[in-house]
Amino acid sequence: MTTVPQPLTLRAWRGRRVLALLCAVAFLDFVDASITNVALPHIMSDLGFSVQSLQWVPSAYLLTYGGFMLLGGRLADLLGRRDVLLAGTVLLGLSSLAGGLATNTGLFVAARLVQGLGAALMLPAALSTLTTSFTTSKDRHSALGVWAAVAGLASAVGILLGGVLTEGLGWRWVMFVNPIACVLVIPAVLALLPRDLPAARTARFDLLGSVVVTGGTLLLVYALIKAPDQGWGATRTWLELAGAAVLLGSFVLIERSARDPILPLNIFRVPGLAAANLTGLIGFAGMLSMFYFLTLYMQTVLGYSAIAAGAAYLPLTVGVGIGAGIGAKLLTKVGSRAVICTGALVAAAGLFLLSQVPVDGGYLGHILPGLLLVAFGVGPVFVGVTSAANAGVGPSRAGLAAAILNSSQQIGGALGLAIFSAVGAARTHHLLATGGSASIATTSGLGYALGAGAAVTVAAALVALATVNTREGESPMNKPERVLIVGRSPSVLVDAVDILRADGYTANATNQFDRVLDDYDVTDLDVLVFGGMVPADIKEQLRAKVDALNPQVTFVQGLGGIAGLIAAQVRAATSQETQDGVSYDEEKREVRLTLDTPATVTVEAWWGTSFTPPEPKSASMRVFDGQLDAGSHAVPLPEEVPAVASFVAVTVDSATQVFTVGAMPTAVTQLAPASANDNRLPEVGQVTT
Structure with missing residues (x-):
């Protein structure tokens, strides 16, 4: 017996519970990308990381998270979204437990790598479940608005939660909190999400394409993560980038001739899909790196403690929620294109203000105004890009579309961090070489990095003009309701x-x-x-x-x-x-x-x-x-x-x-x-x- 599941509505109690569950999954995945940031000094001293190797604590998660995202999304389409979501949740919980119990650097980095793999399975499955479950325009836009708000909140809450846990129960609890959350999520998934049929049909699995695209994406993210330390002009950096280009180019050729490709290339024929993902890649390159640079400024220049640095982002969490809510309502009135462009320009203005912080800056006068502008801009961009990148995509490719979107955002974040770190480091080294103090050089370098982020975010607003303007009731034909x-x-x-x-x-x-x-x-x-x-x-x-x-x-x-x-x-x-x-x-x-x-x-x-x-x-x-x-x-x-x-x-x-x-x-x-x-x-x- 097979019955295609009926769409959910936010008017029904079950629809609201399903949305809350899917947003909890998103929160869990996004928060893991930033929760270890303020705990890094404690992790370094307890496990014996060197200053150079410490970057692998956040980078290991991002590496497999971005590298396996496309594979995770396609598996959700081919094997069923609920099963893939459950598998990813189990992986995330067990790897987090292993990371919390780790006694050396190798075990901890391995745990972070598996964490990223689990999240790469979870997130596309959750987002594609949302986009295929809420099919009416109003409900879908509202659900995407809540999703985007949670995604934006999680990055900021991760820093705050990491600070509270590190100074309270200890740094290991930034890992132990995940198994507790997974134990709550798994029964809820089993209770609320019916076991779905695979949304896509295939005679055989594209093993070669899967291996090549995963290897290419992993190598690309790895090269971007290592480039600031190795140097952008280093031979090794260029070899890694060239290897990634060869693998990804080979992947395109493989998919053109594959009988059942993991990435059907004609998905990019969906109007505006490529532009929406490019907007996400560029926009999040500019915006998400802010957390790294601003936290570094507060802790190394202003001397904030871990918990103080985390608490500084509290207004951001509120602002992102408000911005996402406003963006979701505007989607039905002016469309996603205007929402993305406006949000990106507002966020760019906030980044520009933050790039002007002085050595002796204060929170209220120098940090908070820019932080609030970024918050009010990030929320609408999340909502608009998510809506535009999923518009016109059917259920059989919803997991794939979600994976492409999240991969573009993760690669954009890694790319932005790598490029802006190089910009900031060059400025810092120049000032130090000319006799500037460490605090002035560091502040100026961080300002240059944030300024570059502002410029890139403006570019994202321009690219967004090519996206599909999704809005309520916008349709080329007067289609029947049922x-x-x-x-x-x-x-x-x-x-x-x-x-x-x-x-x-x-x-x-x-x-x-x-x-x-x-x-x-x-x-x-x-x-x-x-x-x-x-x-x-x-x-x-x-x-x-x-x-x-x-x-x-x-x-x-x-x-x-x-x-x-x-x-x-x-x-x-x-x-x-x-x-x-x-x-x-x-x-x-x-x-x-x-x-x-x-x-x-x-x-x-x-x-x-x-x-x-x-x-x-x-x-x-x-x-x-x-x-x-x-x-x-x-x-x-x-x-x-x-x-x-x-x-x-x-x-x-x-x-x-x-x-x-x-x-x-x-x-x-x-x-x-x-x-x-x-x-x-x-x-x-x-x-x-």
């Missing part, structure tokens, strides 16, 4: 729901024929789709009962067990207009179009490649996708599209029509789903005008 698919094949149901949700529909599916009226409110249903394998008598009974409760519902008979085709039929049935000048010429095997005005045209084809159980298969092709001028046009079908048992869907602007190609054998109803999101789609074909 679609329900009734069928037999779990894989077809999951894939069809994936495609429809990515296309803006609120879609659900079930193979429990006798539970439709009990499990679903059909009174406000817009479309009811019957799969080809639904028995005729059950179909007649359901149709009569649903029609009696909701006479306005549109019934669609699915043509074969092809998910992409079912989605096309739904689009055809719900088109708000018709296109008279569209036909299919069977003899010439071409789609004919007569357009009165220029229009955006998409022609897609589906067909069976095997009708033999138990593993029937199907294939799909995007024949044409582009803008056509007014006039007569012909789009020929490629030879790959068979002359029988095929379907062609033609979309002209918002109107979709489906045509049958050749004879249709009975066995077509037994087809397994085609992957309408198939990254192996041939290139767009030619059109004759």
Whole structure:
């Protein structure tokens, strides 16, 4: 039995509990990146770290966290989000316990490495669960606003919590706090999150691609972490960066030809996704490094204790929460683009103010004003980037989209810290060489680093102009609110729901024929789709009962067990207009179009490649996708599209029509789903005008 989970709503108590749980997971992961910062002197003295090797305490976590993020996100799609989330939580808890009990530097660094791996499994699974569970625009934006607020708060709270624990129970409790939290999270995950089916289907796991991209990302993050110490001009640094470039370039080539890639490259065809992730990478390079430099200023120049330095960030935690809340509300009014740009500019102004702190600076006069501006800017940027980077991504790739977003942020943070450390160090060394005092040189170096961060954050605001402007009610077509698919094949149901949700529909599916009226409110249903394998008598009974409760519902008979085709039929049935000048010429095997005005045209084809159980298969092709001028046009079908048992869907602007190609054998109803999101789609074909 398989039923695609229904979307959650924040109006329901269960929806609010699920959101609280997912945000708790995010808090746990983000807080671990900063909780050890103020405990570093104590860790160094107790375990025997040298000044040079001490950087591995924060860097080991960031290395595996960023390096394994993409793999973690794809595993969430392929294996199920709840299972991957649980596995990551267990890893995080056990490694944290080992780190707290460590008696030497090697064991502690190893524990931090495994901590990062656990977090890399947890975070994409949690974020993709959020984006696929809350599907209405208002609820999704509100949920993302809370998520972003928690993510921003965690980085600041980590420093405060680290200071309190270090000066109270001892530095080992910055590690011991995690197993306690994991013990609370695991039962909540089991209780609140149903065990989900894998959202993506694959015949084989892309082992080569996984190894190459993980190795390339690990080497890149490692090179960025080590560059400030080795020197940016050092041969070793350039060899490491070149090696990372070779591995990541090889990964792209592997994915282009892989049968089931870990990173389907056509995900970057989602409008604005690449720009949103680039904005995140640049923006967080500028903003997140602030914690390192400002903490260093407060402790080394102003002489703050660990707990005082942590407490200095309390206003930031409040400001981030307020900023994220405002950003979430503005998303529905002005869209994500304006929210990101405004937030980035406000944060840049705060970083610029902080770059002007003097040697004898005070908290109220020199630190707090800039800190508050950064807080009010970071919150909206988190909300806007998260919304823009997930817009238009279906459930089968939600984990992948979440992983790409978080990887870009982590790599951006590591890149920013490496570059700005080099900028600050160069300034400090110059002043020391010319006779400046250590405090003046350090302060000036930190100011240069923060100033560079401000400039980069302004650049992020400019890049954000290329992102998708997600907002409530913004849609290219007037889509129905609810679609329900009734069928037999779990894989077809999951894939069809994936495609429809990515296309803006609120879609659900079930193979429990006798539970439709009990499990679903059909009174406000817009479309009811019957799969080809639904028995005729059950179909007649359901149709009569649903029609009696909701006479306005549109019934669609699915043509074969092809998910992409079912989605096309739904689009055809719900088109708000018709296109008279569209036909299919069977003899010439071409789609004919007569357009009165220029229009955006998409022609897609589906067909069976095997009708033999138990593993029937199907294939799909995007024949044409582009803008056509007014006039007569012909789009020929490629030879790959068979002359029988095929379907062609033609979309002209918002109107979709489906045509049958050749004879249709009975066995077509037994087809397994085609992957309408198939990254192996041939290139767009030619059109004759």
